[in-house]
Amino acid sequence: MVLCPVIGKLQHKRVVLASASPRRQEILSNAGLRFEVVPSRFKEKLHKASFATPYAYAVETAKQKALEVAGRMHQKDLRAPDVVIGADTIVAVGAMILEKPVDKQDAYRMLSRLNGKEHSVFTGVAIVHCCSKDISGPGRTLRLTLSSWAPRAHPTDGRLDTEVSEFYEETTVKFSELSEELLWEYINSGEPMDKAGGYGIQALGGMLVEYVHGDFLNVVGFPLNHFCKELARLYYPPRPEDLRRVRHDSIPAVDTFENLSDSEAGGSDPGQSAKGGRGGEQADGDRSQAPRALDAALNGADSRPPFPTGLLELMDGFKASKVLFTACKLRLFDVLKDQGPLQAADVARKLSTCAGRTEQLLGVCAALGLLEKTRRGYGNTEVATLHLVSDGEHSLQGLAEYNDAHVWGVFTRLGLAVREGADQTRGVLGAMEEERLSQNRELTLQFMRAKHSLSKLTAHHVATAFDLSRFASACDLGGCTGILARELAQEYPRLQVTVFDLPEVTELSGGFQRGGRQTERIRFVPVRTQRVGHYLQAKQSVLRRN
Numbered sequence: 001m002v003l004c005p006v007i008g009k010l011q012h013k014r015v016v017l018a019s020a021s022p023r024r025q026e027i028l029s030n031a032g033l034r035f036e037v038v039p040s041r042f043k044e045k046l047h048k049a050s051f052a053t054p055y056a057y058a059v060e061t062a063k064q065k066a067l068e069v070a071g072r073m074h075q076k077d078l079r080a081p082d083v084v085i086g087a088d089t090i091v092a093v094g095a096m097i098l099e100k101p102v103d104k105q106d107a108y109r110m111l112s113r114l115n116g117k118e119h120s121v122f123t124g125v126a127i128v129h130c131c132s133k134d135i136s137g138p139g140r141t142l143r144l145t146l147s148s149w150a151p152r153a154h155p156t157d158g159r160l161d162t163e164v165s166e167f168y169e170e171t172t173v174k175f176s177e178l179s180e181e182l183l184w185e186y187i188n189s190g191e192p193m194d195k196a197g198g199y200g201i202q203a204l205g206g207m208l209v210e211y212v213h214g215d216f217l218n219v220v221g222f223p224l225n226h227f228c229k230e231l232a233r234l235y236y237p238p239r240p241e242d243l244r245r246v247r248h249d250s251i252p253a254v255d256t257f258e259n260l261s262d263s264e265a266g267g268s269d270p271g272q273s274a275k276g277g278r279g280g281e282q283a284d285g286d287r288s289q290a291p292r293a294l295d296a297a298l299n300g301a302d303s304r305p306p307f308p309t310g311l312l313e314l315m316d317g318f319k320a321s322k323v324l325f326t327a328c329k330l331r332l333f334d335v336l337k338d339q340g341p342l343q344a345a346d347v348a349r350k351l352s353t354c355a356g357r358t359e360q361l362l363g364v365c366a367a368l369g370l371l372e373k374t375r376r377g378y379g380n381t382e383v384a385t386l387h388l389v390s391d392g393e394h395s396l397q398g399l400a401e402y403n404d405a406h407v408w409g410v411f412t413r414l415g416l417a418v419r420e421g422a423d424q425t426r427g428v429l430g431a432m433e434e435e436r437l438s439q440n441r442e443l444t445l446q447f448m449r450a451k452h453s454l455s456k457l458t459a460h461h462v463a464t465a466f467d468l469s470r471f472a473s474a475c476d477l478g479g480c481t482g483i484l485a486r487e488l489a490q491e492y493p494r495l496q497v498t499v500f501d502l503p504e505v506t507e508l509s510g511g512f513q514r515g516g517r518q519t520e521r522i523r524f525v526p527v528r529t530q531r532v533g534h535y536l537q538a539k540q541s542v543l544r545r546n
C-alpha cells in the first residue's frame with residue numbers, strides 16, 4: 001500500500017481531529033496529515049452493558065465524539081468541515097472495559113487487574129464526512145445508500161448531512177508480574193491519569209509490558225495503519241471489473257433484494273455479510289462492503305474517471321422509493337413506534353407478512369437510514385419517528401401513500417407523455433387526476449393528505465420568503481387544505497386569504513382545519529377547473545363582490 005497518496009487524498013479538505021489527545025495529534029501529524037484540532041465535548045457515558053462487545057462501545061464513542069464536533073462546527077461556522085476524525089481507546093480485560101482512571105486508587109485497581117496478564121486494547125475510529133444538503137448535483141442531493149455508508153441525516157438542522165465510516169483495531173498486550181511497590185511508583189509518576197487502562201506504553205509504562213501483539217500505535221491511541229487502509233478503501237473505489245467479481249453474498253443489501261427468489265428469502269440476512277473480522281468492518285448492526293467514492297473531486301488526481309456515485313444513485317433511486325413506500329403502506333414505522341425495537345420475526349408476525357421478505361425489507365430500511373438495528377432489534381431512526389409515523393405532527397406518511405398509489409403509476413407513463421407532445425403531460429397526468437378526484441372521495445382525501453403533509457413542511461418557508469405585510473388580500477390557487485393560507489394569515493395579521501380549489505376539495509378541507517383566530521380571515525372558494533386562467537377569473541369575481 002502506498003501511504004502518501006492516501007493521506008494526500010485529504011490534502012485539500014478541511015480535516016478536523018475531534019480529540020484532545022496529544023498522542024493522536026502527534027501520530028497523525030507525523031503521518032503528514034494537516035488538520036485542525038477541536039476536542040469533542042461528547043461525554044464518554046454510553047451504557048457499556050448495552051454493547052455486545054468492548055469494541056462496539058469504542059466505535060460508538062468515537063463516532064459520537066466526531067459527530068458532536070461536526071454538528072457544533074456546522075452550527076457555529078454554518079459550514080461543517082469536510083472530514084472529522086474521532087477516536088476512542090479502551091482496555092478490555094475479558095468483558096470489563098477500562099478507560100482513563102479517575103484517581104490514583106482507580107489507577108491502582110486497573111493496573112492490578114492487568115498485572116501479569118494479557119489484555120486487549122481497542123481503538124475505535126470514526127471518519128465522518130460532512131456535506132451540506134443544499135449543495136446541488138445528484139450525488140449530493142439524493143442520498144440513497146446502497147452500500148456501506150449509512151446516511152445520518154440530521155432533521156433538526158435540516159442541512160448537515162454526514163456519512164460515517166467506522167472501524168476498530170485490536171492489539172494484545174501482556175504485562176509482567178509487577179510488585180506493589182513498582183505499581184505505586186508508577187502511579188505516583190502521574191503518567192496513568194490520562195491514559196486508557198492507566199498506563200502509557202510509549203513512556204514509563206513501556207517498562208510494565210512483556211509483549212505486544214499487533215499495532216503499537218493502536219495502544220498509544222490511534223491505529224494509523226488501519227486508518228490508511230480505510231482511507232484507501234474509501235477513496236479508491238473498486239474498478240468496475242473488480243465489482244463484477246464481487247461475490248453474491250457481499251453485494252450490498254438493496255442490490256440483492258430484488259434478485260432473491262422466495263426460497264432464498266428466508267435465510268438471507270443482508271446485514272450478515274458485514275459482520276466479523278477486523279479488516280474495514282463496522283461495528284454491530286452496520287453493514288460494510290465495497291464503498292462508493294464519496295466525493296468525485298477526490299478522484300480528480302486519478303487516471304480513472306470519477307466514480308459516478310450520483311448517477312448510480314439515480315439509477316437505483318426508484319428501488320429505494322419503493323422500499324420506503326412499502327414500509328409506509330405496511331405501517332411498519334407505526335408498529336415500531338408503539339412496540340419497537342422488535343426482531344424481524346416479531347415484525348413479520350405483527351404485520352402478517354412473510355418472515356424472510358420482512359427481514360430483507362427491514363435490512364434495506366436500515367441501510368437507507370430509516371431504521372436502526374441494535375441487538376434488541378429494529379427501531380425507528382429520528383427521521384422515521386418525525387416523518388414516517390402516520391400520526392406525527394410532521395408526518396409525510398400521506399405523501400408516501402399517495403406517491404405510491406398514484407404518482408408512481410403516472411410516472412411509468414412519462415415516456416408516452418414526452419413522446420406524444422406537450423399536451424400529453426396534461427393528458428396523462430392532469431386529466432386522469434382530475435377525473436379520479438371527482439369520482440372518488442377516498443382518493444380525494446388521499447390526495448389532500450399528501451399535499452397537506454408536504455405543505456406543513458413548506459408553508460412557513462413560502463409564507464415568509466417575501467415580506468407581504470403591505471398586502472391586504474392574498475389568494476392561493478389550488479390551495480387544497482389551506483395550510484399555506486393559515487400560515488399567511490398567522491404571519492400577516494391584516495391579510496385576508498382566499499383559497500381556490502375544486503369543489504370536492506374545498507368540501508373536504510374542513511376536516512383538516514385546526515381552528516384558531518386566523519381562520520376567520522381564510523375563505524375557501526370552490527372552482528370547477530384546474531386551469532390557472534379560470535382561477536384568475538374566479539379570483540376577479542370574488543374581489544369584485546368584495
Ligand SMILES: O=c1[nH]cc([C@@H]2O[C@H](COP(=O)(O)OP(=O)(O)OP(=O)(O)O)[C@@H](O)[C@H]2O)c(=O)[nH]1
Pocket residue numbers: 018019020021022023024039040044065087088089090100194195196199200201202205219220221222
Ligand atoms: O499506552 C497508552 N494507552 C493509552 C493512551 C492514551 O489514552 C487516552 C485514551 O482516552 P480517550 O480515547 O478517551 O481519548 P482522550 O485522551 O480522552 O481524548 P479525546 O478528546 O479523543 O476523547 C488517549 O489519549 C491515548 O492517547 C496513551 O497515551 N498510551
